[in-house]
Amino acid sequence: MTLFNNKNLSPSQSDLVLLWILRGFALLTGIIVVLITAFLLLEALPVLQQVGWLRFVSDPSWHPVQGFYNLMPMLWGSLLVTLGAVILAAPLGIGSAIFCQYYAPPFFSGFYRQLINLLAGIPSVVYGFWGLVVLVPLIGKLQPPGTSLLAGIAILTLMILPTIALTAEASFSEVPTEYFQGAAALGISRWATIRSVVLPATKSGLFTGLILGTGRAIGETMAVLMVCGNVVQTPTSIFDPIRTLTANIALEMAYATGNHRSALFVSGLLLMVAIAILVAVAEGMSRRNIYG
Amino acid sequence: MKKSQLTQNSRLSLPSMQTERLSLYYGKKAAFTDVTMPIYSGKITALIGPSGCGKTSFLSCLNRLTDLIPHTKVVGSIRLDAVEILNNRVDAIALRRRVGTIFQKPNPFPFSIWKNLAFPLKEHGIKKREQLDRLIETTLQDVGLWSEVKDRLHTSALFLSGGQKQRLCIARALVLQPEVLLLDEPCSALDPISSGVVEDLIASLRGRYTVVIVTHNLAQARRIGDYAALFWVRAEVGRLIEYGTVEQIFTAPQQDLTAAYVNGIRG
Numbered sequence: 382m383t384l385f386n387n388k389n390l391s392p393s394q395s396d397l398v399l400l401w402i403l404r405g406f407a408l409l410t411g412i413i414v415v416l417i418t419a420f421l422l423l424e425a426l427p428v429l430q431q432v433g434w435l436r437f438v439s440d441p442s443w444h445p446v447q448g449f450y451n452l453m454p455m456l457w458g459s460l461l462v463t464l465g466a467v468i469l470a471a472p473l474g475i476g477s478a479i480f481c482q483y484y485a486p487p488f489f490s491g492f493y494r495q496l497i498n499l500l501a502g503i504p505s506v507v508y509g510f511w512g513l514v515v516l517v518p519l520i521g522k523l524q525p526p527g528t529s530l531l532a533g534i535a536i537l538t539l540m541i542l543p544t545i546a547l548t549a550e551a552s553f554s555e556v557p558t559e560y561f562q563g564a565a566a567l568g569i570s571r572w573a574t575i576r577s578v579v580l581p582a583t584k585s586g587l588f589t590g591l592i593l594g595t596g597r598a599i600g601e602t603m604a605v606l607m608v609c610g611n612v613v614q615t616p617t618s619i620f621d622p623i624r625t626l627t628a629n630i631a632l633e634m635a636y637a638t639g640n641h642r643s644a645l646f647v648s649g650l651l652l653m654v655a656i657a658i659l660v661a662v663a664e665g666m667s668r669r670n671i672y673g
Numbered sequence: 674m675k676k677s678q679l680t681q682n683s684r685l686s687l688p689s690m691q692t693e694r695l696s697l698y699y700g701k702k703a704a705f706t707d708v709t710m711p712i713y714s715g716k717i718t719a720l721i722g723p724s725g726c727g728k729t730s731f732l733s734c735l736n737r738l739t740d741l742i743p744h745t746k747v748v749g750s751i752r753l754d755a756v757e758i759l760n761n762r763v764d765a766i767a768l769r770r771r772v773g774t775i776f777q778k779p780n781p782f783p784f785s786i787w788k789n790l791a792f793p794l795k796e797h798g799i800k801k802r803e804q805l806d807r808l809i810e811t812t813l814q815d816v817g818l819w820s821e822v823k824d825r826l827h828t829s830a831l832f833l834s835g836g837q838k839q840r841l842c843i844a845r846a847l848v849l850q851p852e853v854l855l856l857d858e859p860c861s862a863l864d865p866i867s868s869g870v871v872e873d874l875i876a877s878l879r880g881r882y883t884v885v886i887v888t889h890n891l892a893q894a895r896r897i898g899d900y901a902a903l904f905w906v907r908a909e910v911g912r913l914i915e916y917g918t919v920e921q922i923f924t925a926p927q928q929d930l931t932a933a934y935v936n937g938i939r940g
Contacts, residue, residue: 559780563842565741567793567849568770577792582783 418653425650428643437647443613445633445641452648454615458623459655461530461616462605463598466537470594473538474545475587479575482553494550501543509607512536517608524620528610531619536604541594548593552586553579585668592663596656602627626652689714689853689883690735690772695749697730697739704730705911708749710902712853717875717884719898719919721891722934726904727911728887732855735885736772737765753853770797772853773846778862779838781830781845786822789830789841790848797849812848816840816874836867840874847882854878856886860893872897891935895923903931 432450440451477497481490512532521527556579564574580587602625610622611632624632626648637645688711696706705727712718712735720728730739737758739745751758758768781789790809799805809826813819818840822833830841839859846854856875860868876897878884888894894901901922903914915922915931926932933939 557780559776559778560782562738562741562774562776563780563782563845566736566738566769566774566776567796567845568766568768568773569793569796570766573796577796578782 421646421650421653425643425646428640428647431640437644437651443629445637445644448640450644450647452626452629452644452651454613455624455626455629455648456651456655457615458530458609459599459625459627459652462533462537462609462623462625463595465530465534465619466541466598467591467595469534469538470542470545471591474542474590474594475549478546478549478553479579482550483571483575497543497546500539501547505540505601505604506607508536508540509604512604512608520620526610526622528608528622529620530609530616530623532608533605533623533625534619536608537598537601540601540604541598544594544597545590548590549583549587552583552590555586556582588663588666592660595659595663599652599656599659600627602631606631687714688712689754691750691752692731692734693750693752695731695734695747695751697727697734698746698748699742700744703910705904705913708913710913710916712883712885713900714883715880716899717879717886717897718900718902719894720885720887720902720904721889721894722904722911722914723906724889725911726906728904729857730911731904732857732885732887733774735853735855736769736774738769738774740765770849771851772855773849773851775839775842775846775854775856775859777858779835779842781833781838781841783829783831785827786830786833786841787826789845793845793849808848812844815847816844817870818844834867835863836870839863839867839871843871843874847878851882853883853885856884858887858889861889891937895919903928903934905930905934 428450432448437450437452440449442449443451443454477493481493485493512535516535517527517529517532519527520529520532560578560582561571561574564578565571605625606628609625609628611624611628612622613624613629614621616623630645630648633641634645690712692708692710692712695708695710697704708727708731720731722728733739734747735751737747739747747759749759753768753772756763782792784792787809790812791805794805794808799808810819810823813822818837821837830838833841839862843854843859859875860871863871872893875884875886879897879899886894886897898919900917901919902916903922904911905914906912915926915928917927921927922931923935926935930939
């Protein structure tokens with residue numbers, strides 16, 4: 382008698398079942414995304430058909446009840462607050478990850494990592510509340526009223542910093558130690574190795590972190606709503622109050638009807654388009670090869 | 674100057690490096706102790722012995738790569754051209770420009786072939802394009818890679834074969850014109866043909882560079898070595914058992930253990 386009597390060569394039954402379950406999950410996830418987009422389009426369609434795309438860009442103001450639908454100031458608000466936060470959080474996050482991974486003593490980097498994890502877990506409304514009672518009065522002393530683009534940038538920087546720092550650290554930890562050994566054996570300093578070997582090798586990971594951070598920043602609603610002042614205007618300085626597309630939806634959805642309601646869905650659609658463009662750009666950049 | 678017994682073996686050249694009672698500790702555990710050995714200029718010194726006897730640890734002391742490993746302690750003396758390199762005032766980075774290492778597993782950077790050589794040169798201050806191109810071409814010719822890669826200098830080095838990668842790593846070290854080259858089993862991750870090519874390359878470095886090579890391949894040590902040092906584990910600590918010319922180690926060993934090892938009875 383042999384140990385294995387089964388001479389059957391067909392794939393195992395349980396593997397097939399699992400495969401179909403996984404296919405089902407993948408399909409479901411895909412369908413949900415498509416449905417959300419379709420719903421957004423459907424809800425936005427009435428106002429798009431009646432007044433057309435152009436009016437959302439060219440109208441004199443945002444007074445949806447009176448029939449003026451200019452979303453540009455809010456698009457600018459969303460883009461500027463996001464851009465500012467990413468510009469500040471990227472060097473901070475990546476820099477602190479470099480420090481933790483390559484320079485800091487182990488006990489310190491462990492402690493710091495816990496701190497960053499904690500920062501990632503704080504709910505956005507708490508950030509907003511802290512911003513409102515601490516940050517906004519501080520900025521108000523510098524230049525009234527305090528609720529401003531700057532306050533939004535500062536809060537969002539704090540909020541996306543952990544995302545960027547944690548993804549950066551995860552990518553750094555995947556860099557083979559052979560590169561460091563090899564560089565050290567050639568008399569190349571640690572910083573030169575990080576700059577010329579580690580950063581190019583982890584570029585796609587770092588970009589992923591930036592995209593995730595950007596996505597979080599542009600989609601953030603509660604915190605920016607609390608500290609940005611929500612005045613519909615294209616800002617001319619960082620001390621100007623602004624309203625973002627997300628805050629616009631949150632502020633007006635409770636009482637919006639008809640075309641006004643539909644216009645809020647256009648805000649949502651615009652947000653999605655902005656994020657899709659960002660992701661596409663970032664994807665394109667991270668795919669460019671590094672061999673020069 | 675007090676001459677140790679070992680240095681009297683040298684009639685041909687002066688030691689480029691000399692260790693005196695060198696020991697290395699990982700935490701409290703000794704990797705090897707009391708190694709006193711000359712490394713002659715322009716010669717190939719082969720370190721032989723079974724696994725875990727401290728050969729590789731000894732090699733990494735010679736350009737202070739041990740600094741990178743936490744909790745290591747190096748005791749004793751290593752001189753490079755009469756300068757004590759274990760001195761804290763010696764910059765390990767400057768030292769490693771003069772004493773390069775080739776690892777067992779080829780480790781080219783994830784760059785193009787050209788940039789793999791240009792990067793160390795640029796970091797050490799050579800920035801002119803013509804000079805870079807010239808140095809890179811001569812060095813690649815030196816390691817026999819030029820004809821194989823000259824049409825794809827700007828493609829990734831990661832697509833090269835194992836043997837080509839290792840020759841690129843040797844080129845990357847040679848391009849900095851080091852005085853001493855430390856090789857840690859450079860052929861053991863390669864197929865027999867690539868291994869032969871890399872071995873010939875190492876043999877061709879004789880005279881121009883001081884070479885120290887760790888190898889498990891006794892035949893290889895005999896083929897390319899001028900001097901050989903047998904390491905062995907005694908009481909869980911690596912020791913230098915015998916040092917001499919390759920001729921002497923393989924044909925007239927003074928220690929029974931050496932005789933048993935080189936004849937394949939032990940190890």
